[in-house]
Amino acid sequence: MEKLKRLGGQTVEFTSFPTVIGYAAVVGPKEAEGPLGKWFTETEEDPMLGQESWEKAESALFAKAVNSCLKKSKLTPESVNFIVAGDLLNQCTASSFGLRDLGVPYLGIYGACSTMAEGLSVSAMLVDGGYAGHVIATAGSHFCSAEKQYRFPLEYGGQRPPGAQWTVTGCGAVSLGYGGNIKITHATTGRIADMGVKDANNMGAAMAPAFVSTLLAHFQDTGKTPKDYDLIVSGDLGSIGHALAVELLKKEGVTLGDNYKDCGMLIFDSQTQDTHAGGSGCGCSASVLCGYLLPQMETKKINRLLFVATGALLSPTTTLQGESIPSIAHAVSFETL
Amino acid sequence: MEKLKRLGGQTVEFTSFPTVIGYAAVVGPKEAEGPLGKWFTETEEDPMLGQESWEKAESALFAKAVNSCLKKSKLTPESVNFIVAGDLLNQCTASSFGLRDLGVPYLGIYGACSTMAEGLSVSAMLVDGGYAGHVIATAGSHFCSAEKQYRFPLEYGGQRPPGAQWTVTGCGAVSLGYGGNIKITHATTGRIADMGVKDANNMGAAMAPAFVSTLLAHFQDTGKTPKDYDLIVSGDLGSIGHALAVELLKKEGVTLGDNYKDCGMLIFDSQTQDTHAGGSGCGCSASVLCGYLLPQMETKKINRLLFVATGALLSPTTTLQGESIPSIAHAVSFETL
Numbered sequence: 001m002e003k004l005k006r007l008g009g010q011t012v013e014f015t016s017f018p019t020v021i022g023y024a025a026v027v028g029p030k031e032a033e034g035p036l037g038k039w040f041t042e043t044e045e046d047p048m049l050g051q052e053s054w055e056k057a058e059s060a061l062f063a064k065a066v067n068s069c070l071k072k073s074k075l076t077p078e079s080v081n082f083i084v085a086g087d088l089l090n091q092c093t094a095s096s097f098g099l100r101d102l103g104v105p106y107l108g109i110y111g112a113c114s115t116m117a118e119g120l121s122v123s124a125m126l127v128d129g130g131y132a133g134h135v136i137a138t139a140g141s142h143f144c145s146a147e148k149q150y151r152f153p154l155e156y157g158g159q160r161p162p163g164a165q166w167t168v169t170g171c172g173a174v175s176l177g178y179g180g181n182i183k184i185t186h187a188t189t190g191r192i193a194d195m196g197v198k199d200a201n202n203m204g205a206a207m208a209p210a211f212v213s214t215l216l217a218h219f220q221d222t223g224k225t226p227k228d229y230d231l232i233v234s235g236d237l238g239s240i241g242h243a244l245a246v247e248l249l250k251k252e253g254v255t256l257g258d259n260y261k262d263c264g265m266l267i268f269d270s271q272t273q274d275t276h277a278g279g280s281g282c283g284c285s286a287s288v289l290c291g292y293l294l295p296q297m298e299t300k301k302i303n304r305l306l307f308v309a310t311g312a313l314l315s316p317t318t319t320l321q322g323e324s325i326p327s328i329a330h331a332v333s334f335e336t337l
Numbered sequence: 338m339e340k341l342k343r344l345g346g347q348t349v350e351f352t353s354f355p356t357v358i359g360y361a362a363v364v365g366p367k368e369a370e371g372p373l374g375k376w377f378t379e380t381e382e383d384p385m386l387g388q389e390s391w392e393k394a395e396s397a398l399f400a401k402a403v404n405s406c407l408k409k410s411k412l413t414p415e416s417v418n419f420i421v422a423g424d425l426l427n428q429c430t431a432s433s434f435g436l437r438d439l440g441v442p443y444l445g446i447y448g449a450c451s452t453m454a455e456g457l458s459v460s461a462m463l464v465d466g467g468y469a470g471h472v473i474a475t476a477g478s479h480f481c482s483a484e485k486q487y488r489f490p491l492e493y494g495g496q497r498p499p500g501a502q503w504t505v506t507g508c509g510a511v512s513l514g515y516g517g518n519i520k521i522t523h524a525t526t527g528r529i530a531d532m533g534v535k536d537a538n539n540m541g542a543a544m545a546p547a548f549v550s551t552l553l554a555h556f557q558d559t560g561k562t563p564k565d566y567d568l569i570v571s572g573d574l575g576s577i578g579h580a581l582a583v584e585l586l587k588k589e590g591v592t593l594g595d596n597y598k599d600c601g602m603l604i605f606d607s608q609t610q611d612t613h614a615g616g617s618g619c620g621c622s623a624s625v626l627c628g629y630l631l632p633q634m635e636t637k638k639i640n641r642l643l644f645v646a647t648g649a650l651l652s653p654t655t656t657l658q659g660e661s662i663p664s665i666a667h668a669v670s671f672e673t674l
Contacts, residue, residue: 052658055658056658091655093651096529096665100529100650105526106526106528107446108455129466129467131343132341190442191440192439313434313437314428315427315430323434326433326437328443
């Protein structure tokens with residue numbers, strides 16, 4: 001039995017510091033037109049990616065992002081010991097079908113829009129624990145397949161309430177191993193939080209308590225405060241969830257300042273892009289991390305980042321059956337070397 | 338950087354030997370009437386478990402199995418550092434809704450019917466790596482929610498072709514830590530295999546190549562042969578997949594004898610229970626492992642077990658879009674102390 005590598009509570013402390021080797025973010029045309037457009041590794045002009053269905057287009061996003069990540073990491077599939085992947089489609093088929101030809105031992109995960117942080121946490125433990133030389137974590141989503149599955153077919157032209165968010169068409173992939181210049185120092189795994197919110201068009205409100213719960217656990221376990229980070233990002237709370245999170249944390253005695261941002265608010269300009277409360281989907285935090293945040297850590301414009309992806313664990317069936325929306329958030333702490 | 342704890346290929350070798358602390362299997366009435374009926378920890382007379390929908394009944398199975406496992410393990414939720422859980426429902430809601438009040442840091446996984454082996458592999462690495470004192474792995478399924486989601490509503494009375502399998506109503510949960518008398522020695526993580534099978538009513542044929550691929554990798558990586566195990570079990574290949582797997586392995590020079598069984602063939606009597614090719618679903622291998630196999634390891638009737646759960650990664654959407662069925666299998670090796 002080895003010495004436990006955990007702090008109290010929900011946080012694992014990495015002793016060997018697994019690092020980021022490479023990363024890539026592939027996004028669709030709307031994301032390319034947004035405020036972060038110039039940052040993404042690849043942008044697709046055709047939201048169908050030349051495929052015959054939205055679901056196949058989403059799978060193609062995964063294949064492109066992972067291949068681009070492998071290339072940037074100077075890795076072959078044979079040298080990767082695990083890929084940890086997930087998405088929003090029923091039975092997680094976007095990731096499994098998109099990556100079925102890769103030949104890398106495969107761990108499918110589901111954390112709704114928290115998937116990228118869950119994948120990074122598990123991957124960092126697999127590297128730090130000595131179970132892998134290299135692991136890839138990846139997550140993605142597609143606006144059109146998500147609308148079709150969760151809401152209405154696009155052709156129906158349904159109106160979106162102001163609290164609604166816009167699922168990001170995008171996929172991010174990160175490879176972890178040793179020798180990079182961005183290390184992962186901690187991972188805080190979330191507990192499921194359910195405050196009884198039932199409005200599936202206001203997921204920011206449903207997810208904010210999960211973000212608050214994980215953030216408080218992270219600070220309590222590590223002894224850190226918001227000032228210890230250059231940037232704290234939530235995954236896709238959007239403008240409503242962001243404001244709610246700030247308020248809830250203030251009640252707990254934690255003041256978040258200008259260093260707290262939300263990936264869903266960064267990726268779109270809601271004024272000009274008609275995205276209401278902001279971006280969402282597994283691909284939201286994954287593309288913002290891999291397209292915008294990690295590149296800025298590489299150039300040391302950001303040196304200490306807390307990445308907290310948030311997920312609403314609902315399904316269309318649970319909503320129809322009158323259930324509330326359980327949510328979860330996982331935090332991963334990055335530092336430049 | 339620590340020394341790698343892996344053999345070549347796809348297999349992790351545990352150096353500190355995480356052990357099974359406790360386990361429980363809760364199943365429905367049809368499973369209770371089957372050949373293993375007397376073995377299960379708890380059997381439910383009412384397939385609705387007193388709930389108002391099949392989905393909520395499936396969630397109730399998870400809550401019962403995990404609580405029973407905690408009790409048998411003499412653990413409180415506060416002393417469990419992670420729960421690794423998954424199921425077949427869209428967005429994995431059976432497990433997340435069933436376990437939302439538990440308060441244990443939550444890692445959602447999706448491996449279709451391979452979920453129990455994926456969860457055990459990840460859990461064993463989390464314990465062995467020092468990230469957790471105790472972890473629970475759990476997986477389950479429900480016949481009625483699966484029929485409704487994947488095939489037809491029960492009320493429709495659709496006929497089932499002979500190759501079809503019967504989704505098990507059941508949930509298994511295992512707690513891992515140190516101090517038990519059954520150790521986990523190896524985990525072999527599967528690659529996705531897709532041989533082009535498109536018949537969603539013959540999943541045994543779709544999954545057999547994944548089982549063969551993972552079994553060959555396990556033997557090659559560890560230097561073991563089938564004779565090194567008292568029992569090798571596949572998850573839910575059923576009678577068609579079982580026969581196919583034996584044939585495919587023979588072509589590769591590996592002869593499986595009487596020590597090779599399939600959980601889907603063990604759990605039902607297909608002659609009298611009208612289950613065609615056998616049981617399936619995440620709950621099939623999970624309940625057979627936690628209800629029947631681990632108790633026999635505890636009494637040393639089985640001392641060396643290779644548990645290879647198999648999963649078909651399809652969805653109703655991918656089948657309607659003419660896709661073939663990618664499959665995966667993960668192997669976990671147990672030994673008594």
